[in-house]
Amino acid sequence: MESLKKKFAAKALALYTEMRAINKEHGERKMDEVVLRQITGGARGIKMMLWETSQLDANEGIRFRGYSIPEIKKLLPSGPQGEPKPEGLFWLMLTGEIPTAEEVNDLTKDWQSRSDLPQQVMTSLDALPDDAHPMTQFTIGIMAMQSDSIFSRRYAEGMSKTDYWDACYEDSMNLIARLPRVAAYIYRRSFHGGDHIPADKSLDWAANFAHMLGNDDEDFRSLMRLYLTIHADHEGGNASAHTVNLVGSTLSDPYLSFSAGMNALAGPLHGLANQEVIKWIFEMIENLGTKTPTKEQIATYVQETLDAGKVIPGYGHAVLREPDPRFTAQRRFAEEYIKGSDLIETVWKIFDTVPPMLQALGKVKNPWPNVDAHSGALLVHYGIKEYSYYTVLFGVSRALGVLAAGIWSRALGMPLERPKSVTSDWIKAQLKDA
Numbered sequence: 001m002e003s004l005k006k007k008f009a010a011k012a013l014a015l016y017t018e019m020r021a022i023n024k025e026h027g028e029r030k031m032d033e034v035v036l037r038q039i040t041g042g043a044r045g046i047k048m049m050l051w052e053t054s055q056l057d058a059n060e061g062i063r064f065r066g067y068s069i070p071e072i073k074k075l076l077p078s079g080p081q082g083e084p085k086p087e088g089l090f091w092l093m094l095t096g097e098i099p100t101a102e103e104v105n106d107l108t109k110d111w112q113s114r115s116d117l118p119q120q121v122m123t124s125l126d127a128l129p130d131d132a133h134p135m136t137q138f139t140i141g142i143m144a145m146q147s148d149s150i151f152s153r154r155y156a157e158g159m160s161k162t163d164y165w166d167a168c169y170e171d172s173m174n175l176i177a178r179l180p181r182v183a184a185y186i187y188r189r190s191f192h193g194g195d196h197i198p199a200d201k202s203l204d205w206a207a208n209f210a211h212m213l214g215n216d217d218e219d220f221r222s223l224m225r226l227y228l229t230i231h232a233d234h235e236g237g238n239a240s241a242h243t244v245n246l247v248g249s250t251l252s253d254p255y256l257s258f259s260a261g262m263n264a265l266a267g268p269l270h271g272l273a274n275q276e277v278i279k280w281i282f283e284m285i286e287n288l289g290t291k292t293p294t295k296e297q298i299a300t301y302v303q304e305t306l307d308a309g310k311v312i313p314g315y316g317h318a319v320l321r322e323p324d325p326r327f328t329a330q331r332r333f334a335e336e337y338i339k340g341s342d343l344i345e346t347v348w349k350i351f352d353t354v355p356p357m358l359q360a361l362g363k364v365k366n367p368w369p370n371v372d373a374h375s376g377a378l379l380v381h382y383g384i385k386e387y388s389y390y391t392v393l394f395g396v397s398r399a400l401g402v403l404a405a406g407i408w409s410r411a412l413g414m415p416l417e418r419p420k421s422v423t424s425d426w427i428k429a430q431l432k433d434a
């Protein structure tokens, strides 16, 4: 895709030059201070990474290149029902510019032309038991393509540092183009007896993914466009993005770094929370013996979960301190497209019930829902009931942000990431000296 690549190259060269000058002049300028609680508390809030594609505000939520989710929905080229195409977000994250509909169509075509899977992906996946967790299958499917890495091949051939971004761009474009096929293959082999559905090259990236999953409903296509857009990036510090960044900084190629990030996404405090939410709701419905629990019944179940020493999945966040705008975007979608779903009504009743209960604990910093609190109920509505699959959908979307950011990292010549660790003895010695 020459126009995107050229546009990126011009922007990247300009920023590379500018950042080098900034570093030279202001390299010693203090940008942050670290307190003990941050060292022992998961590095919350420590500024230590450059991430061009998006930035998170604790109260307003995510902004992609400065644009909020409502703005993205309005400005990006969309499908027939008005939901943004993820291709447009990728373009925006890479260039900082809102693309035209024609540019987005060209990107769709470019990804279609790169989307065929090498046979070893299917062979590797078919060697696994059908009930291997879909996220395990996903990382294995990604790793099965690593032998195609242009970055690794060119590095072995002696590629110059100035060409890293170019090889990284080509790998990232190939990987993004192929991921819906890998993901659909996993879904159909695990849950539909291996009855695979060929790609439809007349469709955009998200609609074709919906098609290969087995649902050609126009509303489901719209959901997939929205879903794959809003999950794409959440600045650089979240566990999956940070992992991709760390691994990529060793000059591991995009296949290696992205699959590493997907192993972080597969944890229940991160992306796997989307499966945990719906599992928790289904268990609640079964325990209570009703599909329409009252808020009082939900409160009792929430209390039982807390008393058992467990977290309420889909609630809380390491950075956000208000309801996640990605939750709100999904709620708006449901209000517009879906009528009379008991499950979705239950999600909304949980939203009315959980925050005051978490607040009452006195320790939860954010009692509000995050992105994962809503997504499962939407997917169930459109027939994707197999919740162990949900994190794969999150992962396909997350590729857009972390791989765009990875191209930027290579273009800006980012070095090996290597922060400092300390021992408890060191901490105690500091306190004694103070």
Ligand code: NMX
Residues within 6 Å of the ligand: 268, 269, 270, 271, 273, 310, 311, 312, 313, 314, 315, 316, 317, 318, 319, 358, 363, 364, 365, 366, 370, 371, 372
């Ligand atoms: N339910 C019960 N307790 C909670 C919850 C929750 N949803 N959220 C936080 N807490 C507890 C937390 O376990 C900790 O307890 P303790 O001191 O006993 O260890 C205390 O509140 C303080 O935690 P915070 O500082 O508020 O949260 P932190 O930044 O450490 O963690 C999460 C953020 C997202 C890991 C946490 O809120 C959580 O476990 N949420 C449920 C899982 C979830 O929904 N994860 C998805 C996040 C979004 N994503 O897609 O990645």
Ligand code: MLT
Residues within 6 Å of the ligand: 233, 234, 237, 238, 239, 240, 270, 318, 319, 370, 371
């Ligand atoms: C994400 O989308 O990565 C999650 O909300 C977690 C985070 O931002 O820390």
